[in-house]
Amino acid sequence: MGMKRLITILLVLIFLPVISMAASKKHPPVQVEQACSECHEAEAVTWQEHKHGLMGVGCVVCHGDLEKNFLKRPGPERCTGCHAEQVSGRAAGHKTKPKSCWTCHNGHTLLTNQGR
Numbered sequence: 159m160g161m162k163r164l165i166t167i168l169l170v171l172i173f174l175p176v177i178s179m180a181a182s183k184k185h186p187p188v189q190v191e192q193a194c195s196e197c198h199e200a201e202a203v204t205w206q207e208h209k210h211g212l213m214g215v216g217c218v219v220c221h222g223d224l225e226k227n228f229l230k231r232p233g234p235e236r237c238t239g240c241h242a243e244q245v246s247g248r249a250a251g252h253k254t255k256p257k258s259c260w261t262c263h264n265g266h267t268l269l270t271n272q273g274r
């Protein structure tokens with residue numbers, strides 16, 4: 159095995175844990191009876207004042223269960239159930255399948271940076 163290749167493999171082995179930690183960053187432990195809003199009041203207030211809060215689309219819909227499938231920045235797969243047309247790129251203002259909804263929408267106000 160060449161020296162360069164060996165070094166590459168070693169580097170990958172050293173950094174792999176760092177890479178996978180970033181991908182599945184854990185939420186700090188929380189008691190079951192604690193509501194998200196107890197610790198994240200600002201986000202909860204913003205959410206409540208906009209469409210998802212008003213329609214009861216809860217924090218866990220996007221962020222997942224804190225233990226198993228927690229995501230800070232959820233991908234479009236978490237929207238499909240209710241917004242399939244936007245996810246697949248078949249809606250007004252959504253003519254291509256987006257990799258992320260957050261290039262245009264704010265996670266909690268849902269408003270776009272395009273004047274709405």
Ligand code: HEC
Pocket residue numbers: 183185186188189192193194195196197198217218221224229230
């Ligand atoms: C007991 C307090 C507490 C409760 C309850 C709580 N969190 Fe958190 N949360 C934290 C702390 C502490 C952090 C880490 C803060 C930081 O890194 O700035 C955090 C971070 C986060 C983050 C950002 C993670 C990141 O990578 O920056 C999200 C999203 C989040 N919490 C969502 C939730 C949701 C959704 C709920 C309810 C299901 C919830 N939290 C309940 C304390 C709590």
Ligand code: HEC
Pocket residue numbers: 194195198201202203205206210215216217218219220221230231232260264265266
């Ligand atoms: C429609 C999906 C969605 C819902 C519902 C949602 N969030 Fe978020 N949340 C996001 C996105 C996207 C981000 C990341 C924003 C960013 O990176 O700029 C985020 C970020 C956060 C953060 C981290 C903020 C920071 O500055 O690091 C916290 C805390 C959080 N959300 C809590 C909540 C709580 C509490 C609720 C329910 C009251 C909630 N979220 C509901 C999409 C959502």
Ligand code: HEC
Pocket residue numbers: 209210213215219220232233234236237238239240241259263267268269
């Ligand atoms: C459980 C169903 C559900 C899921 C999942 C869901 N939403 Fe929604 N969303 C709604 C409802 C209900 C409304 C309000 C529709 C209305 O009033 O016409 C809404 C409205 C919106 C709006 C329009 C806000 C406005 O002010 O007009 C945006 C943008 C949006 N959602 C983005 C997302 C994104 C991005 C995701 C995934 C990360 C997501 N939603 C996941 C149910 C959902």
Ligand code: HEC
Pocket residue numbers: 234237241244245249250251252256258259260261262263270272274
């Ligand atoms: C390129 C920017 C962009 C991206 C990416 C984007 N949106 Fe939008 N979205 C918009 C704009 C602009 C509007 C306002 C639509 C209009 O009235 O023309 C909108 C409106 C919406 C609405 C309200 C319904 C409507 O048509 O008015 C929903 C729901 C929505 N988006 C969901 C999503 C979801 C889910 C994703 C990710 C899969 C997403 N969007 C990604 C720009 C974007």
